[in-house]
Amino acid sequence: MTPALRKELRSKAHALKPVVLTGQAGVTKNVLAEIELALDHHELIKVRLRAERDARKEMTTMVCNKTGADLIQSIGQIITLYREKPED
Numbered sequence: 655m656t657p658a659l660r661k662e663l664r665s666k667a668h669a670l671k672p673v674v675l676t677g678q679a680g681v682t683k684n685v686l687a688e689i690e691l692a693l694d695h696h697e698l699i700k701v702r703l704r705a706e707r708d709a710r711k712e713m714t715t716m717v718c719n720k721t722g723a724d725l726i727q728s729i730g731q732i733i734t735l736y737r738e739k740p741e742d
Contacts, residue, residue: 655724655736663698663726667734672702680705681713689721693737698726701733 673692676685681703692699701717703710714733718725723737 660726663736664734667698667700667726670698670700670734672700672732674699674701676701676703676705676713678704680709681717686717686720689717689723689735693721693723693735694739697739698734698736701735702731703733704731 673696674685674688689699689701703713705713710728710731710733714725714728717723717733718735721735721737723735726734726736728734
């Protein structure tokens with residue numbers, strides 16, 4: 655991903671609200687399924703990870719690896735993910 659594309663996606667994501675929220679259980683397979691659906695539908699999403707800082711880093715890495723999404727930015731508890739829509 656080029657820095658210019660990442661910058662453009664960050665600016666588009668600024669107005670977005672988180673579409674997936676994690677709870678006390680963290681990133682479960684149901685949460686991953688919701689993230690997959692949201693990425694298929696929207697391409698660019700925000701996810702709120704409710705956990706400690708170190709746990710959030712691990713969760714972010716796991717989510718990106720399992721969904722194939724690119725991490726655009728991480729600010730506090732909010733991560734912004736991008737994955738190009740699959741062609742029909």
